[in-house]
Amino acid sequence: MTVIDWLxxxxxxxxxxxxxDLTHEQPDVIAAERSRVATAGWGARLLTLQAPDGQWGGRPxxxxxxDTFHVLEVLRRLGLDPESEQARRAVGLVREHVTWRDGAPVETPWADNRFFEGxxxxxxxxxxxxxxxxFGVDMGPLVDRLLGEQLPDGGWNCEVENGATVSSFGTTINVLEGLLEHERATGGPAxxxxxxxxxxxxxxxxxxxxxxxxxEVIDPGWLQFSFPHWYHYDVLRGLDHLRAAGATPDEHVAEAIRVVEGNRDPDGRWxxxxxxxxxxxxxxEDGDGRPSRWNTLRAMxxxxxFAERG
Known part of the structure; x- marks a missing residue:
């Protein structure tokens, strides 16, 4: 079995x-397979776990x-078609019912915000x-907030409220992915x-x-790849974002590419x-150290x- 067959x-x-991304099938073939995310496998399983009040796990x-936040993230990364009936229903329930107060252990100033108000x-x-x-929600106000929070070095940091003055990779990658999705949805405000x-x-x-x-290497853990990576940063996540954004790879990513190549097993899987x-x-996945289809797909x-655009 080839690596592609295994995937x-x-x-x-x-x-x-x-x-x-790898075999470059016709759009109708891709769309037909993508539609199955809502009706089979992991996507269908997650959709069935949503409560009538729109939540997963009883908390935002x-x-x-x-919880709601992380399940929606997974559904996005699985590629649930946002135009599908199942996606519209699930997101509609979240928009209608879920606030940041629900299930929160402490009171916060943003408790009454709707989920997509952040x-x-x-x-x-x-x-x-x-x-x-x-999933088709107007995120303009929250995007404006993020633009106002960009630090002079170009990134973002969740710890600014605690005195941080420079950016962090973890916060920055989460914001970058959000801005890219917003550009795709709106046509890309300059x-x-x-x-x-x-x-x-x-x-x-x-x-x-x-x-x-x-x-020096900031965190050796970034050289090891996970999926789902949740809010955590690693080199493969950073590279996959740049690929998705259509960046032209150059010498700035060459060493990170070598890290990806070095993590490949002799059988061609990651x-x-x-x-x-x-x-x-x-x-x-089957656990740490076992071949990972998600890591293999993303690495390939x-x-x-890098080979085509570099």
Missing amino acids: LDSDPSIRWQVMR WSHDWT EVEPCINGNVVATGSY EVTEARRRGEAYLLERRLFRRKSTG PLQHVHAGEAHVQM RVLDW
């Missing part, structure tokens, strides 16, 4: 992305992965923008595109994993290297992007 012997959410957000942390709000934009590119420059100036000042602790509704399309 295709899987869930519809992986199959349709393989068809789009939690430190596990069973809260105060840019790392969370970036993800909310990505999910809302993907100020949003400009802010996104400044944020991407922040990552590129640091070769996606090194300190700008000393060149392992799951880090499972982030916490409960989840579905298990999509990143390497194709």
